[in-house]
Amino acid sequence: MGQTPLLTFTDRGIHCPAGDFYIDPWRPVARAVITHAHSDHARPGHGAYLATPGTATVMRHRLGPIRVDCAGYGEAVTINGVTVSFHPAGHVPGSAQVRVEHGGEVWVVSGDYKTAPDGLSEPFEPIRCHAFISECTFGLPVFRWEPNTLVMARINRWWAENAAAGRVSVIGAYALGKAQRVLAGLDPSIGPIVAHGAVEAVNVALRGVGYALPPTARLADTTGADLRRALVLAPPGAVGSTWARRLGEMAEASASGWMAIRGIRRRRGLGTGFVISDHADFVGLTDAIRATGADRVFVTHGYTGPFRRWLEDQGYQAGVVETEFAGEEADVGADQGPDQAGDHALPTEPDAEGGAIRE
Incomplete structure (x- = not known):
């Protein structure tokens, strides 16, 4: 029997069996660690929440009275013997990557992130790890942002x-x-x-x-x-x-x-x-992944198929994680008040081809 991975992917969300907590779960759980306050990542119904102060204040506004503990960036929190810490994701104010360490192994869940500074959000901080879970909302070379x-x-x-x-x-x-x-x-x-x-x-x-x-x-x-x-x-x-x-x-x-x-x-x-996005462009994604030093990379919500193929071509052990993270349709613009998810949903526009990724 192989050793249970530090993080597993379940129908409730990303689970840490050793610590018995979930990261950005989409179904109710006893303990949720939240990367940021967009509604597809911070959902109602959990028993307890852990988030940065910036994320917690928006969650309270959105979700009402919830049990939420706060931890600042870089502050280590121990959950059932597992060390958890938040690190800036650069996505929106208060957003964080979640670093999970146990038994000498380190995984990082990026949530949503961007690597270019925007003058408001805490700048992205690359974290060394063995395995990295990355979004790839804009994971095609056509997406390259101006300053x-x-x-x-x-x-x-x-x-x-x-x-x-x-x-x-x-x-x-x-x-x-x-x-x-x-x-x-x-x-x-x-x-x-x-x-x-x-x-x-x-x-x-x-x-x-x-x-x-x-x-x-x-x-x-x-x-x-x-x-x-x-x-x-x-x-x-x-x-x-x-x-x-x-x-x-x-x-x-x-x-x-x-x-x-x-x-x-x-x-x-x-x-x-x-053209202004709170998600990393193609160069930002690839630079961020390289900076982690991770051998294993799991990608989620975005152009997962072509981006996974690019990762495999670069020598990574790559996988696709199916999640329920999703935003409004890009060409409809529906909005649900302050709790919308952002740019996630893929357009059905032929200008953005899903072919092989090349730098």
């Missing part, structure tokens, strides 16, 4: 042009993570920054644990010339809704990694799409 500063400069120019023409600027961005990332890079000298209620609720929660976000105004308090110069941050589902129509003449845009694919912009009817 955050360049994208934000483009957004500010677009806003300034609209303000000069007397048009309200509306950006659809996920209420947890993406909206705050855009907010942190805006130039408030252009005009007022207005946050949809779902976005502002997350802003308040994050400000409460020390994240420095620029001030935002309420729509009810912004009228006339001020509104025509404003930039409005709203969840994707609110753009084009009855709520948005009361803004008057407007210019709409979407902030998403999927904006790299022209067909999605066409289907959404958006003339403007800003």
Whole structure:
């Protein structure tokens, strides 16, 4: 009989048999270790939660009264003899990779991550390990992000042009993570920054644990010339809704990694799409995996088939993990308030071919 792996993959989620806890489980369990507060990773119904303070505050906002213990980055917690610690994932404020150590073996569950700094989230920290569980949402070479500063400069120019023409600027961005990332890079000298209620609720929660976000105004308090110069941050589902129509003449845009694919912009009817993602691009994924020094890599939610083949071509022992981590359809833009999952769902767009991966 072989030794039981440190982490196993079950119908409830990623399980540590030695410690008897789960990481980001999608069905109710007694003890859940949570990487971040998006709804596909932090679900209701668990007996006890362990998370970073930033993740815990948003979970309490989303899930109500829950039993949640907090651990800071790098702080070791022992669960039934297994050592667990959180390390920055760079995905959204408070997001973490989970390092699990027992019997001289180390596994790391990345959750969702990005390796490029965004000026708000805690920067990604590569962790040495024997086995690494990695997302690959954007695991094709076609996905390569520009620096955050360049994208934000483009957004500010677009806003300034609209303000000069007397048009309200509306950006659809996920209420947890993406909206705050855009907010942190805006130039408030252009005009007022207005946050949809779902976005502002997350802003308040994050400000409460020390994240420095620029001030935002309420729509009810912004009228006339001020509104025509404003930039409005709203969840994707609110753009084009009855709520948005009361803004008057407007210019709409979407902030998403999927904006790299022209067909999605066409289907959404958006003339403007800003390519900005809270997930690693192809280069970020491959660099992160190399930095772990892991021999075994398991990939989940994304272009798992071609990315696994690339890993095997590079000499890794690679596998695909089936999970229930999933976000809104990229070309629909449905939104569920502050607890949406982000950019996960794959588009059915032929521009992003699923063929062999080559650097």
